[in-house]
Amino acid sequence: MQVRELMSEKDSASPQIVSPDIIARAQRGEREAVTQLFGDHLGTVHRFALRMCRDEDRARDIAQESLLTALKSLDSFRGDASFSTWLFTITRSHCGRLRRRSERESVSEDGDVVTDNAASEEPLPDALAAHGEVTSVVEQALDALDPEEREVVLLRDVEGLSTKEAADALQISVAALKSRLHRARSSLREAVRRVVEPTEFIDQFTDPGCPPIIEAFSKKLEGDLSVADCDSFQQHIASCPACAQRCASIQAVLGACATLRTHPPSTNLQTIIDRTALAIRKQASTE
Numbered sequence: 607m608q609v610r611e612l613m614s615e616k617d618s619a620s621p622q623i624v625s626p627d628i629i630a631r632a633q634r635g636e637r638e639a640v641t642q643l644f645g646d647h648l649g650t651v652h653r654f655a656l657r658m659c660r661d662e663d664r665a666r667d668i669a670q671e672s673l674l675t676a677l678k679s680l681d682s683f684r685g686d687a688s689f690s691t692w693l694f695t696i697t698r699s700h701c702g703r704l705r706r707r708s709e710r711e712s713v714s715e716d717g718d719v720v721t722d723n724a725a726s727e728e729p730l731p732d733a734l735a736a737h738g739e740v741t742s743v744v745e746q747a748l749d750a751l752d753p754e755e756r757e758v759v760l761l762r763d764v765e766g767l768s769t770k771e772a773a774d775a776l777q778i779s780v781a782a783l784k785s786r787l788h789r790a791r792s793s794l795r796e797a798v799r800r801v802v803e804p805t806e807f808i809d810q811f812t813d814p815g816c817p818p819i820i821e822a823f824s825k826k827l828e829g830d831l832s833v834a835d836c837d838s839f840q841q842h843i844a845s846c847p848a849c850a851q852r853c854a855s856i857q858a859v860l861g862a863c864a865t866l867r868t869h870p871p872s873t874n875l876q877t878i879i880d881r882t883a884l885a886i887r888k889q890a891s892t893e
């Protein structure tokens with residue numbers, strides 16, 4: 607088991623730090639500072655929006671609206687959350703608004719999203735690490751999660767926010783965040799299995815004596831297993847190859863999640879930068 611390695615990797619992968627100086631200058635309306643601040647975060651905002659709404663055009667709109675909202679309310683940013691967390695909160699609310707609107711508008715549109723692709727995939731061995739397209743599998747699996755579970759995985763495991771930051775962005779308690787996260791990681795692994803083995807999604811090795819191992823693994827990652835529970839976790843892994851393999855696969859999945867963060871945005875973001883810059887100029891000229 608390399609749980610420890612993954613943990614240290616996650617701990618070091620916090621979102622970018624923004625200097626208070628840049629924030630202060632941006633709040634005073636210095637265009638250069640605003641452009642830099644927003645330019646640095648546009649990729650992240652867009653990536654989050656794209657994974658939440660799964661549509662290029664909508665993601666561009668959400669990213670742009672989010673930056674404009676942030677721009678208008680920049681004065682209200684007090685620095686008690688990180689700037690990224692604050693932006694995620696704004697982006698998330700735009701995603702939610704759009705989702706509710708499109709749910710009202712077209713109920714029938716949903717439901718045919720990932721499964722068509724997934725069904726055409728060749729069945730592959732469970733050894734995800736051997737799969738050349740782990741990233742694409744994980745992306746499909748993320749798409750298959752419900753929005754609540756998807757956003758918690760996106761914030762914590764893709765964007766690398768701390769549990770506190772992710773809880774702040776979702777405006778829930780750390781305890782609530784963690785329990786949602788453990789469930790979501792379990793669902794993520796199931797979703798990966800559905801993508802990889804679409805025709806035979808039966809966890810054939812499930813033994814009634816096995817604990818909910820993925821949730822235990824997730825708790826261990828978050829440092830939430832008591833010493834006693836940690837011991838019994840390790841003992842079970844040592845004596846149960848199936849659970850050891852389950853843990854290895856979620857570890858590979860979470861590793862792939864972290865690499866999604868560094869993926870260059872697939873879309874041309876220049877339009878959003880241009881439009882936001884235009885709005886900045888407009889705002890500057892009215893002051």
Ligand SMILES: [Zn+2]
Binds near residue numbers: 816819846850
């Ligand atoms: Zn087991």
